[in-house]
Amino acid sequence: MDMQRQDDIVDLLVIGGGINGTGIARDAAGRGLSVVLVEKNDLASGTSSKSSKLIHGGLRYLEYAEFRLVREALIEREVLLRAAPHLVSPLRIVLPHHKGLRPKWMLRFGLFLYDHLGGRKLLPGTTVANLRTGDGKDVLKPEFKTGFVFSDCRVDDARLVVANALDAQERGAEILTRTKCTALKAQSDHWLVTLTNHPGRKTRTIKAKCVINASGIRVDEMVEIALGRQHEDHLRLIKGSHIVTKRLYEGRHLYMFQNPDGRIIFAIPYEQNYTLIGTTDAPYALSDGPIEISQAETDYLLSAASEYFQTPVRADDIVWSYAGVRPLYDNKKQSASAVTRDYVFDLMDTETPPILSIFGGKITTYRELSEHAMAKLRAHFPDMPKRWTAKATLPGGDIDNADFDGFVTQQAKTYPWLPAPTLLRLTRSYGTRLNLVIGDAKSLDDMGQQFGGGLSAREAHYLRTYEWAKSADDILWRRTKCGLHMSKDERATFTSWFKASA
Ligand SMILES: Cc1cc2nc3c(=O)[nH]c(=O)nc-3n(C[C@H](O)[C@H](O)[C@H](O)COP(=O)(O)OP(=O)(O)OC[C@H]3O[C@@H](n4cnc5c(N)ncnc54)[C@H](O)[C@@H]3O)c2cc1C
Structure with a gap:
């Protein structure tokens, strides 16, 4: 790639390679716009x-009367299940009734709305379960007798971002990672954009008719860079953390626990051997520095989960943790849990060429958000074709009838030499692109060096060649979660190998 070119002019420059930036890049490229997306670090690293x-x-958002957001999100569950059946899968959620917290009638009413608001076709509706019978009878404390069981979906968030970036690229977008937008200067009918490439620190200037500011927690900052002056902040930054423990219970269902403070936390089966517990709502400021779980958040999650599990969850059970910051739109609510999870656009196109900033949103609603973003820009691209993503599959998602189990069975016949856990992980991660990962390998030996956790040299090579993996961590923690299944020494060996084989 030539980082010195001066005269490029594109329709859209997208700042940010998170779910919103990649979703918009894909949507725009699919409508024939020329698109450059820049991500200062790795895709999905925010x-x-x-x-x-x-x-x-988001059952909880019904309490804040966010009906439009909930309805849109409920509909998106099935749209995304069809678009990427390898990355998105149905999930049953068990919500135990807790005496003294929300009464049963309220849970029933909320779930009735939840079942009916979003035109559910594929996912099963709500049932009521006796938690004192069956295989799971000893998982929760004896006082939890009744559970409401309803549907949602799980997703591999980081891989959904990559799938959108791949699709955007296949439709003509240029995806530049380790490339930061460092300056934006408004000209009469376009933006002059300076991009700085890391680690070489080479710069490139491009012209863009329109800028999409999907820079997450940096959105306000980018607006000020674009305007060249201070501007009212719109973001409310709220940190949320998760702990990953050794597996706490059998079964593939998620437990949703209500807390006396009105919040809820989830315990989710994770990566076969683990349970993911989260999340928290803690105020965050950009000056706070590294985004990490605090001791208070760890204690909160351990104590909230131990309120329900028969065997208390202890600090020794924790094997990993991570934290992220929600870039929410500030609707001036006191409580962090009450700040809207809905998205808000800010289009500036009077003083400057168009720049559309994205506040808030969820992984769940990124596709709809992208459509709405394009609708906002229609006046600037009047000939742009209509929306198209609702029925399109994402790369790897073109699985017959979205039948993921049937697909795995078929792949097991094609690659009988792959160990079952590796086959399952690879089919989940790559869907029908699995053949690109495996290439002409005919045995496990052909996959090259094995680093632990099922990660092979051949898979790493694929990720470097096709999925913008530029560091060992990109592979260990985002393209895959193999890092979780490897020892410290195995991760170090892989890191040295990755650097040496560059
Ligand atoms: C704890 C927690 C739990 C959540 N759980 C869920 C959930 O279960 N389901 C759900 O639907 N949603 C969930 N969300 C919300 C969801 O994760 C976010 O809304 C979504 O990821 C935001 O995506 P984004 O693309 O706007 O931001 P980001 O993913 O942060 O992307 C912004 C990107 O911009 C890049 N960037 C910034 N400045 C520049 C620059 N100058 N040049 C180039 N690149 C730049 C950053 O590096 C970053 O990668 C959760 C959020 C949190 C924090």
Whole structure:
């Protein structure tokens, strides 16, 4: 890539390679616009790999009367299930009734709305379960007798971002990672954009008719860079953290626990051997520095989960943790939990060429958000074709009838030499692109060096060649979660190998 070119002019410059930036780049490229997306670090290295990994309507948001957001999110569950059946899968959620917290009638009413607001076709509706019978009868404390069981979906958040970037690229977008937008200067009918490439620190200037500011927690800052002056802040930054423990219970269902403070937390089966517990709501300021879980958040999650699990969850059970910051639109609510999770656009196109800033949003609603973003820009691109993503599959998602189990069975016949856990992980991660990863390998030996956690040299090579992986961590923690399954020594060996084989 030539980082010195001066005269490029593109329709859209997208700042930010999270779910919103890649979703918009894909949508725009699919409508024939010329698009450059820049991500200063790795794809999904911001909030979009730090979520609870749910494609969900957000039952809790009904309490804040966010009906439009919940309805849109409920509909998106099935749209995304069809678009990427390898990355998105159905999930049953068990919500135990807690005496003294929300009464049963309220849970029933909320779930009735949840079942009916979003035109559910594929996902099963709500049932009521006796938690004192069956295989799970000893998982929760004896006082939890009744559970409401309803549907949502789980997602591999970081891979959903990559799938959108791949699709955007296949439709003509240029995706530049480790490339920061460092200056924006308004000209009469376009933006002059300076891009700085890391680690070489080479700069490139491009012209863009329109800028999409999807820079997550940096959105306000980018607006000020574009305007060249101070501007009212719109963001409310709220940190959310998760702990990953050894597996706490059998079964593939998620537990949703209500807390006396009105919040809820999730316990989610994760990566076969683990349980993911989250999340928290803690105020965050950019001056706070590294985004990490605090001791108070760890204690909160351990104590909230131990209120429900028969066997208390202890600090020794924790094997990993991560934290992210929600770039929410500040609707001036006191409580962090009450700040809207809905998205808000700010289009500036009078003083300057168009710049559309994105505030808030969820992984769940990124596709709709992208459509709405393009609708906002229609006046500037009047000939742009209509929306198209609702029925399109994402790369790897073109699985017959979205039948993921059937797909795995078929792949097991094609690659009988792959160990079952590796086959399952690879089919989940790459879907129908699995053949690109495996190439002409005919045996496990052909996959090259094995680094632990099922990660092979061949897969790493694929990720470097096709999925913008530029450091070992990109592979260990975002393109895959193999890092979680490897020892410290195995991760170090892989890191040295990755650097040496560059
Ligand atoms: C704890 C937690 C749990 C959540 N759980 C869920 C959930 O279960 N389901 C759900 O639907 N949503 C969930 N969300 C919300 C969801 O994760 C976010 O709304 C979403 O990831 C935001 O995506 P984004 O693209 O706007 O931001 P980001 O993913 O942060 O992307 C912004 C990108 O911009 C880049 N950038 C910034 N400045 C520049 C620059 N100058 N040049 C180039 N690049 C730049 C950053 O490096 C970053 O990668 C959760 C959020 C949190 C924090």
